Amino acid sequence: DVKVTQSSRYLVKRTGEKVFLECVQDMDHENMFWYRQDPGLGLRLIYFSYDVKMKEKGDIPEGYSVSREKKERFSLILESASTNQTSMYLCASTSSREQFFGPGTRLTVL
Amino acid sequence: QQQVKQSPQSLIVQKGGISIINCAYENTAFDYFPWYQQFPGKGPALLIAIRPDVSEKKEGRFTISFNKSAKQFSLHIMDSQPGDSATYFCARDAGNNRKLIWGLGTSLAVNP
Known part of the structure; x- marks a missing residue:
């Protein structure tokens, strides 16, 4: 079975802190995604990576950056966390049509 | 970007009833339409998908x-159960690039 793991289930950070969210997949997928999920707003794509060191902005990239140095790992970085970045963050990967999701990281920024 | 409109919210x-969720899209240039299911505390998971050359998939x-x-x-759930x-x-x-355009989601509650 495909497994997508995220480094933390819950995270509490302070405004202005630099935050790293890590995602690892074990199925050699080329494509990886970071989404945020907020009530009533569905799944919004933050960034997408289609290969190592390759990235593409999604619909809401402002305030975020990403890093993909190895195929299995895709990191989301909040350079200076703000309260409006409090959300559920979901990582996904795919090599075909089906996206496989991690369990999510619920980030609270105080 | 063209959206997918999903209803109801x-x-x-x-229990035992039929759940119906509808989605609409804005042009016909796409060939893959999946449905994902997300339980509380979990990430979404693929439930079922269809291609437009098929009118129904069960x-x-x-x-x-x-x-x-x-x-x-649309998604129909027959004989709906609380576990749904x-x-x-x-x-x-x-x-392109394996991205998906998502509806906003429907929260389904099946009463016992």
Whole structure:
């Protein structure tokens, strides 16, 4: 079975802190995604990576950056966390049509 | 970017009833329409998917109906059970790079 793991289930950070969210997949997928999920707003794509060191902005990239140095790992970085970045963050990967999701990281920024 | 419009936002169904969730898209240039199911505390997982050359696809109690001329597709859950209580997302492919365009989700509650 495909497994997508995220480094933390819950995270509490302070405004202005630099935050790293890590995602690892074990199925050699080329494509990886970071989404945020907020009530009533569905799944919004933050960034997408289609290969190592390759990235593409999604619909809401402002305030975020990403890093993909190895195929299995895709990191989301909040350079200076703000309260409006409090959300559920979901990582996904795919090599075909089906996206496989991690369990999510619920980030609270105080 | 062209969206997928999903309705209703929330749905309450009695055990044994039929749950129906509808989605509409804006042009016909796409060839993959999946539905994802998300339980509380979990990431979404693929439930069932359809291509537009098929009008209906059934997997157990779950059926996708596709109406290409109306640009609509729907999920029917027959004999709904409390264990079906979850958030359901429809989506369409974005045409490249394996991205998906998502509906906003439907929160389904099945009362025992």
